[in-house]
Amino acid sequence: MKQCLRISSLIVLLVLVVSGCSNAEEKKAPGTGLAQGKLAPDFVLKDLEGNTVSLASFKNNNPVCILFWATWCPYCVREVPRVKNLHEKYAARGLKILSINIAANDPLSRVISFKNRYNLPYTILYDEQNTVSQLYGVVGIPVSVIIDRKGVIQYRGYQLPDNVEEIINRIL
Template identity: 45%
Template sequence: MMKHTTAVIIVFIIALGLGACGSFEEQQPSAAGEGMLAPDFTLKSLEGQEFNLAEFRGKNPVYLVFWATWCPYCIQEVPLLKELHAKLSPKGLKILAVNIGFNDPLLRVQAFQKKYELPYPILYDNNTIVARQFGVIGVPFNVLVDRNGRIVYRSNRTPENLEAFLQQEKPA
């Protein structure tokens, strides 16, 4: 009798888990890919300023960097991002670093910003909603959005040709 009860419980748990997986997938927004219009979002910076991606359309290309304080590759990327910011922000590129919030309390993110003296806005995606919209599956994850709001690059690596991209983006 004990074996039968255990088997019924296991089958019930598996069925419940499979049902939950299906409903989770239905609730997930489809991730935006290259060539698609970037999903709009509004997030606050650590200083409390709201950033809305749509506000950059028609004005500036945006480089979104999804990251976390506990990610060693994200830490290694900091000097390169600071260099890109210094070199390319005067040419119109907006860098927005989106902390995914997963296992990353706000106080730790603020301490990270202070320690590394990050010159670009740090946005806090506490519930990873924006990260999921962009299909982020790990960090660091980088998304380049052109001035028309279309995604032109998605990868866990920083593109080597950002400056060449900006040359193409200059208004005629």
């Protein structure tokens, strides 16, 4: 009886954890006030070195690609090579990538290890209180938000879109 209860509890926990990770093919972007064409709300977070980073500091200078993710999300991990490629291809032309870890069951030490293991060259921010995730209406991950130099959202959805390079080239 105890064994059955333990297994049932484990299954429920697994379903809850997996449901937090979303597949772009399975779900559409959630309907929040942060739609394409709207001004992206400003935020301030710390990077993994403790430096303060604000979205406003990029306005009128750089387009920004924001990625909400977690180390335990398989879809997020699958996006890493694509994001690294975007960084390599477009950083010199001004694209800033802000990769925001949602901190759900992700201690800072694990995020730092993940960054080192995958040799991530772009800025990683740690949303310890999930304030930015809530501000951006993130209910599943990965979520991508592409913002032009004026601070206007050009794309928001689960994962990077197939035409991500087209969008980036248009706003550079």
